[in-house]
Each structure stands twice: as C-alpha cells, then as structure tokens.
Amino acid sequence: ETGVTQTPRHLVMGMTNKKSLKCEQHLGHNAMYWYKQSAKKPLELMFVYNFKEQTENNSVPSRFSPECPNSSHLFLHLHTLQPEDSALYLCASSQDSAGGNTGELFFGEGSRLTVL
Amino acid sequence: AQSVTQPDIHITVSEGASLELRCNYSYGATPYLFWYVQSPGQGLQLLLKYFSGDTLVQGIKGFEAEFKRSQSSFNLRKPSVHWSDAAEYFCAVGARGSGTYKYIFGTGTRLKVLA
Numbered sequence: 001e002t003g004v005t006q007t008p009r010h011l012v013m014g015m016t017n018k019k020s021l022k023c024e025q026h027l028g029h030n031a032m033y034w035y036k037q038s039a040k041k042p043l044e045l046m047f048v049y050n051f052k053e054q055t056e057n058n059s060v061p062s063r064f065s066p067e068c069p070n071s072s073h074l075f076l077h078l079h080t081l082q083p084e085d086s087a088l089y090l091c092a093s094s095q096d097s098a099g100g101n102t103g104e105l106f107f108g109e110g111s112r113l114t115v116l
Numbered sequence: 117a118q119s120v121t122q123p124d125i126h127i128t129v130s131e132g133a134s135l136e137l138r139c140n141y142s143y144g145a146t147p148y149l150f151w152y153v154q155s156p157g158q159g160l161q162l163l164l165k166y167f168s169g170d171t172l173v174q175g176i177k178g179f180e181a182e183f184k185r186s187q188s189s190f191n192l193r194k195p196s197v198h199w200s201d202a203a204e205y206f207c208a209v210g211a212r213g214s215g216t217y218k219y220i221f222g223t224g225t226r227l228k229v230l231a
Contacts, residue, residue, distance in 0.1 A: 043221040107159035
C-alpha cells in the first residue's frame with residue numbers, strides 16, 4: 001500500500017452535485033493537509049488537521065467541507081461548486097510534534113476535479 | 117509573512133547540460149527548506165530538504181541544493197540533466213503558524229529537456 005492514497009483520481013461534477021474526495025495515509029502521521037493546485041498558481045493550502053482537530057482553514061469557501069474522522073483519513077466534501085473550483089486537489093500528511101516538525105510532506109497523487 | 121519565490125517559470129536545457137533552479141524565501145527565523153518534483157498527473161515527491169548543519173544538501177536522483185542565508189536562497193542544482201528530469205519543480209519553506217506546521221510553496225519551475 002502506498003503512503004498516501006487519494007480517491008477518486010478523476011471526478012467530473014455539475015454545479016449542483018454533491019461529491020467527496022477521500023484521502024488515506026498509511027504512514028502513521030498525525031497531521032493531514034488539503035492543497036489546491038490550479039494552473040499558474042502556487043499550491044494553495046486549504047485545510048490542516050492535527051490529531052483529527054482542524055488547525056488551519058485558509059479562508060476556504062464553505063462549499064468545501066473537510067472531515068477528519070481519525071489521523072489516517074481525510075475527506076473533502078464538495079457541494080454547489082463553481083467552474084473555477086476545477087483543479088487538482090492534493091492530500092498530504094506529515095509527522096508534527098509539539099517540539100517542532102523536522103519532517104516533510106508526503107503527497108498523494110491527487111484528485112483531478114472538473115466542475116461543469 | 118513567509119513566502120517563496122521561484123523567478124523562473126520555464127527553463128529549457130539540453131540533456132547532459134548542468135541545471136540550476138532558483139529559489140528565494142522570506143522567513144524571519146531559520147527556515148526548513150524543501151525541493152519537490154512533480155511529474156504530469158502525479159503528486160509531489162520530495163527531492164531533498166534542509167533543516168540545519170551542512171548548507172549543501174544531497175538529494176535523490178543526483179540533485180543537490182545549497183542554502184545561503186545571506187541571500188535567502190536555496191537553489192537546486194544537477195550537474196548533468198537526464199531526459200527523465202523533465203517535470204515541474206517546487207521549492208517550499210516550512211514554518212509553524214498559530215497551529216500545525218505549515219508548508220509554503222513557490223509557483224514552480226517547469227523544466228524541459230532537449231534530446
């Protein structure tokens with residue numbers, strides 16, 4: 001099993017649909033992240049969870065709703081999206097500790113979302 | 117606020133030529149620095165990282181990077197590029213914000229390799 005697995009790899013949805021992206025990490029990490037990658041833009045940090053608690057919400061619109069039931073799983077629930085939300089959504093994990101993080105992010109392969 | 121600048125959006129080199137990708141960062145404390153590579157349709161893979169100690173760090177696939185505090189730079193180098201190195205390269209800085217550790221990425225440099 002690879003370190004960070006994302007499903008589905010590709011998703012096409014209409015603006016009125018509700019769908020979810022799933023991320024699972026098998027690395028024993030305690031922090032999980034959602035990033036949005038759009039063409040010609042830097043990776044945008046969306047949400048961060050540490051031990052299932054959300055510690056960062058980077059002013060993400062409410063049509064994106066994250067869920068982290070445990071340290072190994074992270075979801076991104078999508079509803080009433082806009083065409084400009086079409087992007088590659090990357091999940092990542094890391095080992096964070098109170099004394100500092102000397103680790104790096106481990107990324108999944110991403111979920112390519114197209115909103116029609 | 118922390119930021120990362122990669123001034124070159126595209127770089128083209130011939131196979132076998134040397135490569136240097138530039139990265140400048142802005143961060144108030146000693147930074148944790150990373151270089152990642154992304155092939156089309158894939159996630160990001162770590163090439164190398166700098167936390168402390170020797171300012172010249174070695175990574176995978178023959179890459180190295182040098183941390184220069186005086187220039188706030190962390191440039192990536194490879195002495196001889198292979199066609200398989202064609203990809204997008206991202207520099208990142210690690211920082212602890214109000215909560216969990218955060219990673220700030222540059223806009224990336226897309227590398228094209230000519231045969």
